[in-house]
Amino acid sequence: MITNPRVLEDDTPPQEIVHREGQITHLESVLEPLQRGQRVNGAFIYGPTGAGKTCTAEFLLDELAESADVETHLIDCWPNSTFTAVCRRLLEGLGEVYQPNTPTDELTMQIREAIDKPYVVVLDEADQLADQTILHELHQNPQVTMLLVANRHDEFYSHLDQGVHSRLVNYRDVEFRRYRDDELVAILVDRVESGVRPGAISDARLREIAEAADGDARVAIGILRNALETASARGASTVDHGTVLEVVPSARREILQKTFSKLTRDQRVLYQILVEAGEQRMGEIQAAYRERVDDPSARRTLTRHLKKMAHYDLVGFDGENSARRYWAATDELYPETA
DNA sequence: GATCCACAGGAAGGGTTGGGGG
DNA sequence: CCCCCAACCCTTCCTGTGGATC
Numbered sequence: 001m002i003t004n005p006r007v008l009e010d011d012t013p014p015q016e017i018v019h020r021e022g023q024i025t026h027l028e029s030v031l032e033p034l035q036r037g038q039r040v041n042g043a044f045i046y047g048p049t050g051a052g053k054t055c056t057a058e059f060l061l062d063e064l065a066e067s068a069d070v071e072t073h074l075i076d077c078w079p080n081s082t083f084t085a086v087c088r089r090l091l092e093g094l095g096e097v098y099q100p101n102t103p104t105d106e107l108t109m110q111i112r113e114a115i116d117k118p119y120v121v122v123l124d125e126a127d128q129l130a131d132q133t134i135l136h137e138l139h140q141n142p143q144v145t146m147l148l149v150a151n152r153h154d155e156f157y158s159h160l161d162q163g164v165h166s167r168l169v170n171y172r173d174v175e176f177r178r179y180r181d182d183e184l185v186a187i188l189v190d191r192v193e194s195g196v197r198p199g200a201i202s203d204a205r206l207r208e209i210a211e212a213a214d215g216d217a218r219v220a221i222g223i224l225r226n227a228l229e230t231a232s233a234r235g236a237s238t239v240d241h242g243t244v245l246e247v248v249p250s251a252r253r254e255i256l257q258k259t260f261s262k263l264t265r266d267q268r269v270l271y272q273i274l275v276e277a278g279e280q281r282m283g284e285i286q287a288a289y290r291e292r293v294d295d296p297s298a299r300r301t302l303t304r305h306l307k308k309m310a311h312y313d314l315v316g317f318d319g320e321n322s323a324r325r326y327w328a329a330t331d332e333l334y335p336e337t338a
Numbered sequence: 339g340a341t342c343c344a345c346a347g348g349a350a351g352g353g354t355t356g357g358g359g360g
Numbered sequence: 361c362c363c364c365c366a367a368c369c370c371t372t373c374c375t376g377t378g379g380a381t382c
Contacts, residue, residue, distance in 0.1 A: 084367065100357055101366050130368095282345060298371055303346065321378045322344035 001232035007195035008225040010218040013055060014190050019183040020056050023174050027060055027147075030172050034118055034145065035068050042139075042146040044168070046153045047176030049313070050216030053149050056176070057122045060147075064120055071115075074122040083131040087111060090121070108137055115143050122147045127156045128311075132164045139167050146171075151311070178215030185210045187217050188224055196228060201239045208241065212248045222251040256332055259312050266297055267305045271314060274328035281325055 006012050017024065023045075030043050045053050054074075061072040073093035080086050087107040091098045094114040102110070121138065127150040129135070138144045150156040153173065157165060179187070188206045201224075209227065213220035226247035231239045263271065266289075273288045274280060280288075282303065290296045306326055309315040317326045 082368070101364095103366075299345090300347080300372080301370060304370095307347090319378085321346060321376085323379060324345065 001197050001200045001237075002195060002228050003197055004195035007191050008221065008228065010221045013058060014187065015194055016190060017052065017056055017059050018186045018190060019179065020052050020176070023056060023176060024060065026172070026174050027056070028063075030174075031060065031064060031120070031145065034064065034070055034120070037069075037118070039142050040145045041170055041172075042148065042168075043172040043174055044153070044156070045147060045149045045174045045176065046151060046156065048151060048178055048215070050213075050218040050220075051176040051178055052217060053176050054122075054124050055217075057124070057147055057149060061120060061122060068118070070118040070120055072120045072122075074124060076124045077128045078125040081128045081130045083107075083133050086123075086129070086134045090114075093121075094119075104133075111137075112141065115141060117143065118145070119143050120145045120147065122149060124149045126150050127152070127159070132161060135160075135164050136167070139164070179217055179220075180215070181207065181210040184213055184215070184217060184220045188220055191221060191224065199238065200231075201228065205239050205241065205244055208244045212244070219252065219255065222255055223248055226251040226254070252330075253332060256314075256330065259314060262312075263309070264305075266293070266301070267309055269293060270302065270305055271309065271328060274315060274326060275331060279325045279327040285326060 002008065027043060027045075031040055033040050045057060047053055058074060061074060064070055065072045071094065073090070075086060075089045075093070077086065080089050083104060084107065087104075087110075088098045090111055091107075091114065094111070096110060096114045119141075121144060123129070123135075123146060126135075126148040135146070135148075138146055148156075148168075148171070153175070157168075160168065185203070185206050188209060189203075192201060192206070205227070206224075209220055209223045212223055223244070227239045227244050230247050231243050236243075260268075269289055269292055270285065273285055273292075277284070277288065282299070285306075286299055286302060289302065306315055306317065310317055313329050315326055316329045317324055319325055
């Protein structure tokens with residue numbers, strides 16, 4: 001049934017980017033002066049997960065690298081949130097040797113010297129940067145064009161310090177909204193055409209998958225793959241309605257599991273507490289946490305964890321200051337660890 | 339409306355870790 | 361093998377603010 005498993009992985013780039021023409025045109029026009037060797041400030045790309053931000057950014061980088069004399073690079077700031085970590089990725093991308101324990105000002109100099117022609121860098125998950133010095137540094141380099149990618153526009157800008165903020169004012173904003181169902185169907189069709197035996201899955205099934213995915217392309221592709229694998233394991237020749245409905249939870253759980261695996265012990269305990277107790281305030285969470293852990297971390301650390309988990313969409317919260325309440329975003333129990 | 343409380347989140351300092359050089 | 365240094369994560373301290381209470 002599946003002829004090319006690779007195209008059913010959510011991190012495989014699509015044959016062609018569908019339904020992002022507006023954003024692509026906009027970004028191309030922003031980057032266009034690079035073709036004539038002129039300086040370009042950059043852009044701020046924002047929207048929910050699974051809306052095609054990273055995918056589109058990668059596409060633009062490839063396109064640029066082919067058409068103009070520019071160096072391009074994409075850095076995921078989620079695992080590279082510190083100044084040094086980003087510098088390290090930058091240097092590696094520039095073909096330089098990164099020497100551990102180099103003082104930060106030397107790293108800065110090394111990067112300045114290594115950038116000897118126009119350089120376009122995508123900082124994916126830019127809202128995860130713990131230190132904004134790198135934004136400052138890259139911005140003031142006339143050779144560098146930054147494409148910043150994050151989930152929420154206002155949240156990102158409000159966390160910038162004044163100096164950086166005022167410099168990014170003239171960055172162009174490019175919004176990616178959730179995909180509509182018909183757009184998700186088009187994305188799935190693209191995958192099916194290049195990786196699935198013709199006739200194995202009908203348009204009606206693809207539409208059901210799109211509806212269940214709730215605007216998230218990554219989820220949609222996950223459901224598609226699960227449905228095909230399940231049907232084919234049963235020896236069926238086509239995917240039926242029941243199979244789609246049946247695999248939705250496991251496809252979602254699969255994505256959740258990936259996220260779970262990145263959590264620390266403290267984060268797992270916090271999540272468990274929220275699943276079991278429902279909506280909680282910080283004081284209650286901390287009390288429950290202290291009962292379960294021998295060497296509890298401080299309150300400040302816990303709020304940091306919760307914030308981070310909220311970014312993963314594992315935890316939700318609402319309210320300001322003393323009115324704040326946290327809850328688990330799903331009711332999926334943390335898988336037992338041996 | 340004054341006061342207190344609970345909390346968020348910034349800033350600064352310390353402990354720990356790990357690589358490099360003597 | 362030991363010391364130094366940088367990084368990084370955590371803690372402590374602090375300020376600001378919304379909500380509750382009287």
